[in-house]
Every structure is written in structure tokens, then in C-alpha cells.
Amino acid sequence: MADDLSDTRSVQPFASRFAEARAKFGPLVFGLDPSGPLLGAWDLADDADGLDRFVDIAVGAAAGTVGIVKPQAAFYERHGWAGMRTLARLIDEARSAGLLVIVDAKRGDVGSTNDAYAEAFLGAGAPFEADALTVHPYLGLAAMGAFIARASESGSCLLVVTRSSNPEGRDVQGAATDSGLSVEAGLLAEIARLNRELTADEVGPIGAVIGPNPALSDLDLPAARAMFLAPGVGAQGATAHDVAEVFAACPERVMPSASRALLDNGPDPARLRDGVAAMAVQFQNLLRR
């Protein structure tokens, strides 16, 4: 019976689980990026033990305050296998506390290798079982069959980096493909096509990472039938108003993510929680439909 219930939960699509979390806490994603300087600012050792303490404090502050957390894998991998063990524990404890977990790992390779990454991060029993995973498309979205199948079957979400939040990505992402579309617009069109094939729902399992930069040319976001991760709010320069402007046509599908701007309130748990709650309310109000 317990198994049946967990099966039911596991096939509820990510978009629907996000909608529930959003109704309760707003759409904010709390980025868990324990860089060396951040651990230092929190008076924690820059080692696997300090990382473990960081996770205890951050997940404790997130639970009941926000709907989604997003650990950046690099800051865990930096501490070797012990750091990856902490990442696995973070995922497990956060999901047990009712949080959705986006693992920001930007994996991506040829097809047979993507099979292995998909097994690492998506679906029941994966060692780093995420609700959503970021991937990069440099080797082609068409090589991501295993990622897509697993996300679709397990009710998780594949977030394809389409337009990144940093300016250095423009050369590649804005280049013109044979179809005449830019790389990023071509990806979004392909995501739309796949989501239509995969589900009759309004939103499919393939999402996109879109840097919230109002100065860049328009992409047809609603047509993608996709969830959107909007990274880099706060310390990376994007404002909440930028997010509202860029996603004005589909505000209910965007997950704005902030890391440093929130973590700078720590390590005091009450201040950390207050900062997260305040930004969560701000986005809840700004991104109404």
C-alpha cells in the first residue's frame, strides 16, 4: 500500500507537483551553492564536514519556507566523493521534507553516455534521484532520448540549458542554424515538438533554462509547453522585475532561482529563513497570472 502511494506520487508530472508547491510557497527556487567563500562566511570549514553542516542548516531553513531547492553539483563535486555523498544526502533529506529538488549538473554527452547519466539522476532508485536535472545541449538534444524517456516515465523534468544567464554564452546560443533559427530558438522549437508528442498536458517533461535578460530578442516561450528555470536572480544581476518581464506570457511556468542573495543571510537559521520567505513572497506577487 505504501508502495502504491509512492508509485502514484512518482508519476505525478513535475509540472503538477510544481503547481502545488507554487500555490503554497510561490515559485522561488533556493539555490544551494556552498562555494569556498560562502562556507568561510558561514564560519564553516572548507571541507566535506563543513559542507555537511551547510546542508543541515540550508535544508532546515528551506523546509516549510520554499517549495524548491537547487544544489549546484560543482560545489559538492569540489569535495570529491565525500561531497557527492553529501549531495545524495541533501537530495534525500530535502525530498523527505517535501521539497522539490532540481540538481543543477548540466550533464550532457553522446547517446550511450547520456543513458548512464540518466540512470544517475532520474527515476526511482537513481543514486542522485532528482525531481529535475539541468543538461547542456552542445552534443544535441536528439542524443538525449534516455534523459527524456526517464523524465517522462518518472514524472521528473529535464531542464535543457537554452539561453544561459551569463553573457559569454551568446556566441554559441545566438548562432544561426541551417533552419534560419538561432540555436536557442531552434532548441525551444524542438522542445515544443517533443512535449507535444510526449503528453496532452499543457506542460511537458522537457523544460528549458532561460536567463532572464529583457535586453535579448524574444523567444516564443508559451509555445514550448515547458517549465522554465530562470537562474541568476540577485547576485548575478537579474532582478525580480526582469523575470516578470521576460516571462510575462507564461508567468505560471517560471521558476526563478537565487542563491548567493539568499545564502548571504546565513548562517543564522532565522535570518536565513526570513530572507528566503521574503523573496518567495515577492515572486509570488510578481508572477501572478
Add this chain to the structure above:
Amino acid sequence: MADDLSDTRSVQPFASRFAEARAKFGPLVFGLDPSGPLLGAWDLADDADGLDRFVDIAVGAAAGTVGIVKPQAAFYERHGWAGMRTLARLIDEARSAGLLVIVDAKRGDVGSTNDAYAEAFLGAGAPFEADALTVHPYLGLAAMGAFIARASESGSCLLVVTRSSNPEGRDVQGAATDSGLSVEAGLLAEIARLNRELTADEVGPIGAVIGPNPALSDLDLPAARAMFLAPGVGAQGATAHDVAEVFAACPERVMPSASRALLDNGPDPARLRDGVAAMAVQFQNLLRR
């Protein structure tokens, strides 16, 4: 004194360490890709223990037979943190046995995150201290300052996926940038510029991954002053003659890599070793200057 010696070794540039390995064993890279089916074919359990056994056999066969090994990180991450612990042990034992280690992880992100990945994989004391690391440029080569600085300082090599070995990557890699160059040609020109800035040597610390496909349009490979990783020989369809043809202008800078075609000879250590040695000799002969 021991410290002084190891310092000297650590700043010998990768290209020079490769040239030594090549003179002895030829340029072949032995890809260590323990997929689920491969572990099964070797009668090993598809778990962290089976992975450990795989590493013992494969590194044992590689040492003294070939100059370079290339573990694909996905096949280790698939087994969670325990698999990543095995990857760290593989790297350590292979380097102790005199092998060069290319970690094929295709990491890449915004600048501040790339700092963390660089700390994970490059330079003395990194938890997964590699001689070379593959990275993907979807978020921009210009965001890779930390990777480049660490590779340059520690005598390691950053291998930027430029033209991948799979057909699904063409849309992105062949797209036209504002400069008029394709994404892949633009990257190669930028790698050339950076390598000229970084060193007066013939070959700099930034290399490129170039799928050995003679049917694609020419890239100016010698001008990049770079090492090249040519993946996908054998099971992925490229032949040794394809490698010789594509890199005819700089055969001494190419590292052809084969995985399944070699691993299929296992698990018998003698057969495995014989297969690796035979392909190593083939490439040594084909890629003479």
C-alpha cells in the same frame, strides 16, 4: 627533495608528457567505460563492487601497454558516490602506474561555477586530479578562465568539445556565429588565440575534442596549437584511417580514443592487453609524422 621532484613533474606541460608517452606506446587512449552491459559481459555485478573489479582489471591491463586512459565519468557517477570514489581511486592508481589520465566529464557552466569544477578536477590536490579534462562550451569558452588558469599552471590540459563524434551535435556545432565562422571554427580560432597568449611552446594547454569524420568540412587544426582528442574509434563507427585522414596535417598532436572495441576483449587480462597493444601499434604506425 621529493617535493621538488614532484613539483617539476607537475609543471611539465601535458603536451610534452603526451609526447613521451606516445614515443613509448603510441598515441592510443584506452577508454574505460564500464557500462551496465559491459559489466554484465565481464561477469561482474552491476554495482559499485563490480565497478571496483572492473577498474582493477582495466588499469592492470593498461599499465605498461598504453600511455593514456580515459574514464567516462557518467559510468562511475551512475553508481552514486561510491562510484565516484572508485573514479578517484582509478585516477590515483593509473597515475601512480605512469599512465596519463583524461577524465571525460564534459563539465561546463558559468564562471563562478567553473571555478568549483576546476578545483574538483585540475591541479595538485584536486580530489579527481586529472592530467586532462573534457569540458563543453555551451555557456562560452570565455567563462572558462578558472579552468584555463589551472590547466596552464599545473601542466594539465583542458579539452574543449568542439566537434563531437555524434551526428546529433551538428545543429549547434555547425551553426553560424556573428563573425561568420561556424561555432566549431570560432571555438578553434579562440583556442588558437589563447594558446598563443599562454605559451611560446608549439602546443598550448587548451586542446579540443574533434570527432574524426572525414566527411565534414575542414577545420584549421594545426593553427590551433592544440592537442586533439579524437573519440569514438571502433564501436562508434570511426576507423583508424579516418583519424589519420582528419589529422593528416598534425598527426603528432592527436589522441585517438577507443573504448568498447577494446573492452570487448575482456575480462581475460591477457586478451585485453593484447587487444590494446595491437591497436596501439596500429595507431603508432598510422600517425607517424
